[in-house]
Amino acid sequence: MTTLRSTLDFLLYNWLQAESLSARERFADHSRETFDAVLDTCERIAREKYAPFNRTVDTQEPHFDGERVTLPQATKDAYDAYAASGMLSAAQDYDIGGMQLPYTVDAAANAFFAVASISISSSLLSVGNANLLMVHGTDLQKKVFALNEFSGRFSGTMCLSEPQAGSSLSDVATRAVPDGEAFESDPLGPRYRLTGNKMWISSGEHDLSENIVHLVLAKIPGPDGKLVPGTRGISLFIVPKKLVDTEGELTGVRNDVALAGLNHKLGWRGTTNTLLNFGEGKYPVQGRAGAVGYLVGQPGKGLACMFHMMNEARIGIGMAATMLGLAGYYASLDYAKNRPQGRLVGASGKDAAQPQARIIEHADVKRMLLAQKSYGEGALALNLFCARLVGEQHTGAPEAADEARLLLEVLTPIAKSWP
Numbered sequence: 001m002t003t004l005r006s007t008l009d010f011l012l013y014n015w016l017q018a019e020s021l022s023a024r025e026r027f028a029d030h031s032r033e034t035f036d037a038v039l040d041t042c043e044r045i046a047r048e049k050y051a052p053f054n055r056t057v058d059t060q061e062p063h064f065d066g067e068r069v070t071l072p073q074a075t076k077d078a079y080d081a082y083a084a085s086g087m088l089s090a091a092q093d094y095d096i097g098g099m100q101l102p103y104t105v106d107a108a109a110n111a112f113f114a115v116a117s118i119s120i121s122s123s124l125l126s127v128g129n130a131n132l133l134m135v136h137g138t139d140l141q142k143k144v145f146a147l148n149e150f151s152g153r154f155s156g157t158m159c160l161s162e163p164q165a166g167s168s169l170s171d172v173a174t175r176a177v178p179d180g181e182a183f184e185s186d187p188l189g190p191r192y193r194l195t196g197n198k199m200w201i202s203s204g205e206h207d208l209s210e211n212i213v214h215l216v217l218a219k220i221p222g223p224d225g226k227l228v229p230g231t232r233g234i235s236l237f238i239v240p241k242k243l244v245d246t247e248g249e250l251t252g253v254r255n256d257v258a259l260a261g262l263n264h265k266l267g268w269r270g271t272t273n274t275l276l277n278f279g280e281g282k283y284p285v286q287g288r289a290g291a292v293g294y295l296v297g298q299p300g301k302g303l304a305c306m307f308h309m310m311n312e313a314r315i316g317i318g319m320a321a322t323m324l325g326l327a328g329y330y331a332s333l334d335y336a337k338n339r340p341q342g343r344l345v346g347a348s349g350k351d352a353a354q355p356q357a358r359i360i361e362h363a364d365v366k367r368m369l370l371a372q373k374s375y376g377e378g379a380l381a382l383n384l385f386c387a388r389l390v391g392e393q394h395t396g397a398p399e400a401a402d403e404a405r406l407l408l409e410v411l412t413p414i415a416k417s418w419p
Contacts, residue, residue: 003330004115005043008108011381016388021102026395035105038090042109045085049078050116057119057270062206064262069205069272078120079208082113083152088123092134096147103394107319107387111380114323115330119270124316125203129156129215132309133238136297140187144248145213145238155209158309159198159216159239159276166199169303170230174198174218174278176237176293186294187246193290194218194239195279197260204274205241205259211250212241214257215309216278216293217302228300236302237293239278243285256291258282267324311408314416315386321419322379329372336360336369379419386415 012018018035021027053074063070082088091106092098101109113121130149133141148154165171174196178184183191194216198204205212216239219227227233243253256279263273281289297305340356359365389411392404 003333004111004326005039007377007380008039008111011384012105012108015381016104016384018102018104021104021391021395024395026100027102029100030102035101038099038101038105038109039112041085042087042112045078045081046112046116049074049081050113050120053078053120054117057117061264061269062262062272064205064259068207069259069262071206071208071272072270075120075270076208078117079152082123088127088130088152089150092150097150103391104384104388107315107384111319111323114320115327117270118320118324118327119268121320124313124320125158126152126154126156128309128312128316129158129213131312132215132305133296135308136236136305137238138189140246141189141238141294141296144188144244144246145240148211148248149213153209154211154213154240155203155206156213157201157204157215158306158313159201159204159214160306160310161198161200163197163199163275169217169234172196172217172219172234173227174216175227176218176220176235176295177290179290179292188244189238189294189296192218192220192237192293192295193279193288194237194293195290198276198278200263201274201276202271204272204276206272210242211244214239214241214276215296215306217306218293220299231303233300234302235299236296236305238296239291239293243292253285254283256281256283256285256289311412312390314412315383315390318379318386318415318417318419319383322376322383325372325419326376326380329369329376332372333360333369336365382411382418383415386411 019032022030056072056074060072086099089098090101091103094100126149130146133146137146145154149156160169161167162172162174164173174194176192176194179191179193196218216237217234218237219233220235221227239257240255241257243251243255245251258277258280260275260277265271265273278291279289285292336359339359341359342357342362343350343354344357344361386408389404389408393401396404
């Protein structure tokens with residue numbers, strides 16, 4: 001990771017001028033010294049808790065015995081170390097336990113975890129989930145769900161795709177109906193019962209945290225009992241794995257959310273990717289089937305809320321893919337430096353009496369390594385630039401913030417898909 005650190009230092013300080021952000025009121029307590037301290041801490045945790053177990057989590061994939069998912073102990077240890085570092089809330093305000101760290105530095109620091117083990121590095125959805133609730137949730141939803149996600153006590157997911165629809169959100173079939181006549185009076189938000197299935201849900205089931213907060217897109221039926229066609233009728237709901245009270249304490253009641261099976265991925269083998277059944281009756285609440293969910297924002301406006309999380313997730317996914325590619329480059333570089341094969345051509349041709357050369361000395365291998373390096377570091381620069389624009393959008397002057405917003409509309413899809 002030494003090579004990554006020098007690359008990050010160059011991109012952050014020489015190109016993106018991260019030190020200049022300390023001139024802004026929000027980041028006035030920061031300097032290059034504090035930024036470096038965060039990078040040092042993350043690099044150390046990644047080196048100690050993530051990198052040594054990358055192979056372990058690849059070979060010991062999540063296992064579902066019909067009741068619970070089993071993960072290697074190393075995954076739990078890494079999760080706890082990451083939560084204890086404060087990085088889940090690093091970009092948040094001081095008064096809720098954050099560091100008010102610029103998003104650019106936050107993104108750069110998290111790169112260490114992704115390059116060390118992309119399968120273990122799974123904070124992306126929890127942070128995005130909590131950030132969404134901080135913008136669109138009620139005060140109590142922020143306190144009960146978002147703050148517990150920032151502390152690591154709870155974790156979060158994003159539940160959009162469905163087996164019959166893939167990512168075609170206009171075809172979402174998950175239903176949400178009011179839970180009784182007094183459904184609007186629940187202090188955690190208007191209370192509904194959800195039924196449906198969600199596919200490809202990362203971190204959808206595990207025992208890493210006390211609770212899992214699912215953010216679920218579903219449709220509320222119209223007066224005729226039918227779902228509104230298209231995306232106009234989509235609403236957003238908080239559906240916790242375990243029900244909680246208004247203080248965020250577990251009530252001891254399991255919500256009607258059941259794991260139907262695990263999807264096994266190619267490159268992220270250590271991550272639990274799931275098919276979840278909502279409201280099938282496996283865990284009835286108060287004797288009835290239907291997963292309890294709390295409305296976020298206004299009915300029918302869920303997609304606009306979810307896009308807040310989706311845009312962050314797109315940059316995060318692009319960064320994850322980039323770091324997976326750079327991890328491959330670093331492995332290739334190390335191998336090329338140590339693998340002897342063939343001999344270099346001298347003035348009189350090849351001399352079989354000479355020792356074999358390391359393959360990094362061969363011109364074509366150099367070319368391939370430079371191609372890997374260029375693609376990987378170029379993608380890293382793109383994603384950090386997008387992170388810089390996110391920060392500019394939130395803390396820059398009005399004109400600069402608007403320009404950053406427009407640039408992000410163009411660059412965010414590229415940052416996700418190109419790496």
